[in-house]
Amino acid sequence: MPINQYVRKYVIMNLGGAIHLNKKFCLVIFIILVLYLYLSSFGSRDENDFTKQTQNKVNLKNLLHMAVIAAENGGNEVKNNINSNKIESKGKTKEGADDKVTTADYKSHCIMQGTIKKLYHDIKLISEEFKTNCEGIDLPSEFPSIPREIDALNDSWVKDSDITVWIDPLDATQEYTEKMYEFVTTMVCVAVNGKPVIGIVHKPFLKETYWGWVGTSKSPNLQVKERSDDELIFIVSRSHTGKVKEMINTKLSEIKNKIVEAGGAGYKVLEVIKGNADVYFHTTAIKKWDICAGNALLFSVGGNMTTLKDELIDYGDTENAVNTNGLVATLKKYLNLKKLLI
Known part of the structure; x- marks a missing residue:
C-alpha cells in the first residue's frame, strides 16, 4: 500500500472522531511523513536522472523517417522550380567545368534542412548549400505518418553528439540544367561516429525513394542484382x-x-x-x-x-x-x- 494511503488509513482508524493526540502518536505521524517525503524525493530524482540520460539521445528509427520526408520535400522543390530557375556558377572545378547552382538547389536545401532541424535542433548537419539564407522558409505544419516498414523496426538510440547528417539538396545539378532529369536525386545521410549508417536517395522525377539502414533494414525497392557477365x-x-x-x-x-x-x-x-x-x-x-x-x-x-x-x-x-x-x-x-x- 502506498505510504500516503497508509497515513490516511492510519489517521482515520486512530482518530475516528475527535481525539486527544498524545506525544507517541505525533511522533509516529512525524516519522511517517518524513519517510514519505524522502521516498517521494528519491523517486523524483530517479526520473530526473533518466531524463538527463535520454534528452541528448536520438532514436535512429524516427530520424530515418524524418530524413525520408526531408529528401522527398526537397525533391518537390526541385520539381516545382524547373521553370523558374536562376542558374549561377560557384566557380570552376579542378577539371575546368562550371560548378553550377540553381534556385532549386537553394530552396531544396532550406526545406530539407528545416525539416530535420524542426525536430532535431542539436544535430550536426552539413549541406552542400550551407551558406544559403533560409529565413522565412515555410515548413509543412504536419508531416506524413511513419510508414509501416519503418514503424516495424526496433528503436535504436544514440547520442546526438555522435551523429552527423549530410545533405545534398540537388545531386546532378549540371544534368538538371540540361533537363536530363533521370540523373537527378536528393540525398540525406546519417553518419554515427563517422560511419555511414542511414542513407536516403530520392528520385523526384520518378517519385522513387530508396533507403538503407546498415545492419537493420532497407526499403522494399532496394533490390540487389549482381551481374554475371565477364565484362x-x-x-x-x-x-x-x-x-x-x-x-x-x-x-x-x-x-x-x-x-x-x-x-x-x-x-x-x-x-x-x-x-x-x-x-x-x-x-x-x-x-x-x-x-x-x-x-x-x-x-x-x-x-x-x-x-x-x-x-x-x-x-x-x-x-x-x-x-x-x-x-x-x-x-x-x-x-x-x-x-x-x-
Whole structure:
C-alpha cells in the first residue's frame, strides 16, 4: 500500500472522531511523513536522472523517417522550380567545368534542412548549400505518418553528439540544367561516429525513394542484382571524368570492360546496386555530401565503398568535407580492381 494511503488509513482508524493526540502518536505521524517525503524525493530524482540520460539521445528509427520526408520535400522543390530557375556558377572545378547552382538547389536545401532541424535542433548537419539564407522558409505544419516498414523496426538510440547528417539538396545539378532529369536525386545521410549508417536517395522525377539502414533494414525497392557477365561495366561521371578512362584502359587492358558515363553520385550507386554496372569509379576529389548516402546504401546491401587507397571514408570529419582520394564502389570486392588502387 502506498505510504500516503497508509497515513490516511492510519489517521482515520486512530482518530475516528475527535481525539486527544498524545506525544507517541505525533511522533509516529512525524516519522511517517518524513519517510514519505524522502521516498517521494528519491523517486523524483530517479526520473530526473533518466531524463538527463535520454534528452541528448536520438532514436535512429524516427530520424530515418524524418530524413525520408526531408529528401522527398526537397525533391518537390526541385520539381516545382524547373521553370523558374536562376542558374549561377560557384566557380570552376579542378577539371575546368562550371560548378553550377540553381534556385532549386537553394530552396531544396532550406526545406530539407528545416525539416530535420524542426525536430532535431542539436544535430550536426552539413549541406552542400550551407551558406544559403533560409529565413522565412515555410515548413509543412504536419508531416506524413511513419510508414509501416519503418514503424516495424526496433528503436535504436544514440547520442546526438555522435551523429552527423549530410545533405545534398540537388545531386546532378549540371544534368538538371540540361533537363536530363533521370540523373537527378536528393540525398540525406546519417553518419554515427563517422560511419555511414542511414542513407536516403530520392528520385523526384520518378517519385522513387530508396533507403538503407546498415545492419537493420532497407526499403522494399532496394533490390540487389549482381551481374554475371565477364565484362566489367564501369560507371563514371559525365562532368568529372578526370583520368578515369585512361586508368581503366591502361591498368585493365587485359580485361574486357565497358565505360558508361552518367550524372549524379546517387544515381551511379543505384545503378551498381541494380546490376546495371559493376563498379562506380571516380579518380578526382568529391564532396562527402555527394557520396555519404550512397555509401550507406551500399553498406546496407553488403556492398563496399573505399577510396583509391583502399580506405573507408570518415564522415565524422566535418572540417574537411572533401574526399580527395577518389573512390571505388562495388557490390563485392573484385580482386582485379586492386590494380586500380593507388
